Amino acid sequence: xxxxxKVQGESMSPRLHNGDFVFTSRWYRKLxxxxxxVVDHALYGLIVKKVLHIAPDGQLWLGGESNKSLQSExxxxxxxxxVVGKVIGRIRxxxxxxxxxxx
Numbered sequence: 317x318x319x320x321x322k323v324q325g326e327s328m329s330p331r332l333h334n335g336d337f338v339f340t341s342r343w344y345r346k347l348x349x350x351x352x353x354v355v356d357h358a359l360y361g362l363i364v365k366k367v368l369h370i371a372p373d374g375q376l377w378l379g380g381e382s383n384k385s386l387q388s389e390x391x392x393x394x395x396x397x398x399v400v401g402k403v404i405g406r407i408r409x410x411x412x413x414x415x416x417x418x419x
Contacts, residue, residue: 317341317342317343317401318339318340318341318342318401319339319340319354319400319401320337320338320339320340321337321338321340321354321362321364321400322335322336322337323335323336323337323338323364323409325384326382326384327363327364327365327380327381327382327384327385327386328352328364328365328366328380328381328382328385329381329382329384330381330382331352331381332352332364332406333408333409333410334409335409335410336406336407336408336409337406337407337409338352338354338364338403338405338406338407339403339404339405339406339407340353340354340400340401340402340403340404341401341402341404342400342401342402344401344402347367347370347376347396347399347402348367348370349367349368349369349370350366350367351366351367351402351403352364352365352366352367352402352403353365353366353367353376353378353399353400353401353402353403354399354400354401354403355376355378355394355398355399355400356398356400357391357394357398358398360386360391362400363378363386363391364403365378365379365380365385365391366378366379366380366381368388371393374395374396375393375394375395375396376393376394376395376396376399377393377394378391378394379391
């Protein structure tokens with residue numbers, strides 16, 4: 317199953333920005349460190365984060381890419397069952413066009 321989710325905030329900047337959209341997929345074999353995921357966090361709702369560490373029992377330690385991000389310690393360990401999907405693509409909210417690209 318695929319989902320399109322709107323990014324809110326700058327916690328994943330510079331990779332993702334407020335207003336961008338990410339495509340997620342539930343069809344993945346295994347998450348790895350560095351993958352971007354959307355999780356349905358019990359306290360914070362839907363959040364987009366990078367997998368920083370995977371415990372032997374599969375629990376995920378997540379973090380942002382900006383100093384504006386929610387600290388990993390506040391997120392805590394997240395069950396892989398809370399993963400809505402792995403990010404497989406994005407659509408920029410405000411793409412930068414070169415002069416020759418305009419109509």
